Amino acid sequence: MARDSLNAPRMTLGQKAWQIHWTFVxxxxxxxxxxxxxxxxxxxxxxDPWASRHIMRFAxxxxxxxxxxxIDIRVWLRHAYVLYLLTLALLVVVEVAxxxxxxxxxxxxxxxxxxxPSELMKITIVLALARYFxxxxxEDVVRLRHLIVPLFIVAAPAALVxxxxxxxxxxxxxFVGAGLMFLAGVxxxxxxxxxxxxxxxxxxxxxxxxxxxxxxxxxxxxxxxxPLGAGYHIIQSKIALGSGGLFGKGLLQGTQSHLNFLxxxxxxxxxxxxxxxxxxxxxxxxxxxxxxxxxxGIAISARCRSQFGRLVGMGATLTFFLYVFINIAMVxxxxxxxxxxxxxxxxxxxxxxxxxxxFGLLMNVYVHRDVSIGRRGAAE
Numbered sequence: 001m002a003r004d005s006l007n008a009p010r011m012t013l014g015q016k017a018w019q020i021h022w023t024f025v026x027x028x029x030x031x032x033x034x035x036x037x038x039x040x041x042x043x044x045x046x047x048d049p050w051a052s053r054h055i056m057r058f059a060x061x062x063x064x065x066x067x068x069x070x071i072d073i074r075v076w077l078r079h080a081y082v083l084y085l086l087t088l089a090l091l092v093v094v095e096v097a098x099x100x101x102x103x104x105x106x107x108x109x110x111x112x113x114x115x116x117p118s119e120l121m122k123i124t125i126v127l128a129l130a131r132y133f134x135x136x137x138x139e140d141v142v143r144l145r146h147l148i149v150p151l152f153i154v155a156a157p158a159a160l161v162x163x164x165x166x167x168x169x170x171x172x173x174x175f176v177g178a179g180l181m182f183l184a185g186v187x188x189x190x191x192x193x194x195x196x197x198x199x200x201x202x203x204x205x206x207x208x209x210x211x212x213x214x215x216x217x218x219x220x221x222x223x224x225x226x227p228l229g230a231g232y233h234i235i236q237s238k239i240a241l242g243s244g245g246l247f248g249k250g251l252l253q254g255t256q257s258h259l260n261f262l263x264x265x266x267x268x269x270x271x272x273x274x275x276x277x278x279x280x281x282x283x284x285x286x287x288x289x290x291x292x293x294x295x296x297g298i299a300i301s302a303r304c305r306s307q308f309g310r311l312v313g314m315g316a317t318l319t320f321f322l323y324v325f326i327n328i329a330m331v332x333x334x335x336x337x338x339x340x341x342x343x344x345x346x347x348x349x350x351x352x353x354x355x356x357x358x359f360g361l362l363m364n365v366y367v368h369r370d371v372s373i374g375r376r377g378a379a380e
Contacts, residue, residue, distance in 0.1 A: 011367075016070045019367040024296050025065070028344060028359060031289050032058045035345035038274050041252050042266040042347075050266050050347045057349050061356030068360030073368035076361065077308050080124075080131035084153065087124040090117035091160040098164075106164045116350040118161045118169045123357050125173060126180065126315030128153050133184035134308035134373070141185040150181060165210055168338030172322050179318045180311055220336040236261050237269055237331045240276040248279030266347045268339055272331045286345075290324050300366045306373040313365040316358035323355065 011019070032054075039051040047055075090108060094117055099107040107114050132150055133141065140146045154177030162170040178191065206214070223231035240256035249255070254276040256262040265273045275283045294317060301313030323343040329335045341348050343355045 010072075013070050016367050017066070020066065020069050020363050021296070021300065021366050024293075024300075024359075024363070024366075025062070027289065027292055027296070028356075029062075031286070031293070031344045034274070034286060034289075035270075037251070038270050038277075038345060039266055039347055041254070041277060042257065042270070042273065044258065045252055053349075054347055054352075057352050058344070058356075061353055064353070065356045065360035065363060068357065069363035069367050071364060073306070073309060073364055073371055074373060076127060076312070076364065077131055077134065077373065080127035084124040084128035087117055087121045088157055088160075090115075091121065091157055093117075095160060095163060104164050104166060106166055114349075118157075118164065118166055119350040119354040120357075121157045121161070122169070122172060122176065122319050122354055123316075123361070125153060125157060125176060126312060126319065126358075126361075129177060129180045129184075130308050130311035130315060133180070133311060134306070136184070138185055142187060144190075147181070147186065147190075150177070153177070165213065166339075167209075167213055168326065168340045171338070172319070172326070172340070175322055176315060176319055180315050183311060183314055184307075216336045216338075220333070223333070233263050233269070233337055234331075234333050236263065237272045238333055240269075240272045241332065244276040244279040244282075246279050247281050248275070248277045251277055253277060267341055268327070268337070268346065269331050270346050271328055271342050274345075287328075294321055297362055300362060300369070304365050304369045306368075306371060308373055309365040309368065309371075313362050316362045319358055320355060323351075 035058075036051050036054055039054050040047055043050050093108060094105060098105040099109040099114065106118060107116050129150055132153070136146065154174060158170045158173045158177075161173065182188070182191065209217075219231045219234065223234050236256060240254065240262050243249070243256065244254075252258065254262075254273055256276055257265045257273040262269055262272060262276075271283070271286075274286065278285075297313060297317030297320065301310050301317060304310045304313060320343055323340060326335065326338065326340040327342040327346075330337050330340065341351045344352070
């Protein structure tokens with residue numbers, strides 16, 4: 001069987017293009033169209049400055065998605081560690097000479113382009129962990145010493161991102177890493193032990209939080225304690241969410257957003273603006289589309305024959321889920337405000353690229369779903 005697989009003719013680029021799950025691509029285009037509509041509204045009925053750039057970035061990202069889907073999946077496996085180390089090096093560059101803004105140092109300004117390496121790390125950490133566990137047997141995974149390398153893969157970038165400071169992204173990296181370790185077969189009791197240790201360390205960790213991060217946590221428990229300061233964002237968000245009713249006030253008719261009561265309506269709080277203008281119905285439609293994306297992601301990952309492909313697909317899907325869950329829970333006041341954008345809806349270049357690169361890897365997994373890969377990266 002191994003010889004037949006090696007001697008079998010490889011698909012041409014045209015054949016691979018036909019293999020792409022185009023229904024899935026149309027689905028994410030529909031979500032992006034909702035994003036364009038909301039950014040058009042955020043611009044007070046103008047495509048400038050946000051909606052037009054959102055369209056161009058999505059088009060470029062969609063081209064990247066297709067290109068990534070056509071690359072042999074074994075290429076991603078062989079270069080997974082290199083891509084991770086390059087992104088980790090970029091995080092070090094941010095620490096040393098990154099561009100600061102809004103009280104944080106998160107970006108690298110290249111003159112013609114500004115990138116946020118912490119966003120790219122959400123993808124390369126998936127590749128690195130998938131590569132590591134692809135070469136591991138079940139017996140290896142259950143050994144504690146076998147988890148030293150993946151723990152470092154997660155802890156190193158999370159620590160660098162936390163220093164920027166960016167608590168939301170650091171937590172996303174930890175959750176994605178933990179999710180992939182669980183899917184790879186790490187026993188549940190180990191997560192329980194780490195979780196209990198994390199809870200026990202909260203008093204110590206609290207001392208290392210920045211003042212604004214402490215205010216966000218305290219405001220989460222009692223927003224009314226500082227209604228014009230730290231609690232302003234979430235109070236205005238809840239007012240806008242409630243005022244939308246069942247069907248909303250209509251496009252361009254949101255009072256909280258268009259009278260400038262709602263802050264960051266084009267980025268972090270864009271779901272609030274959507275709920276105000278299109279009501280509960282509009283919010284549920286978007287959530288239904290997101291749910292379809294997650295179902296497709298899980299189904300594609302489960303269908304793949306290789307462990308590497310399954311973990312990459314599930315990692316991309318989990319990253320997307322965390323984007324959606326954290327943003328919507330944040331604007332509803334269920335978790336503290338941490339500054340995570342709503343995927344394909346919020347304005348932002350690097351976050352858009354991250355999501356579409358993740359989907360590119362997911363489509364790559366789908367195109368190469370029948371490729372069986374040995375532990376060393378060769379076809380079987």
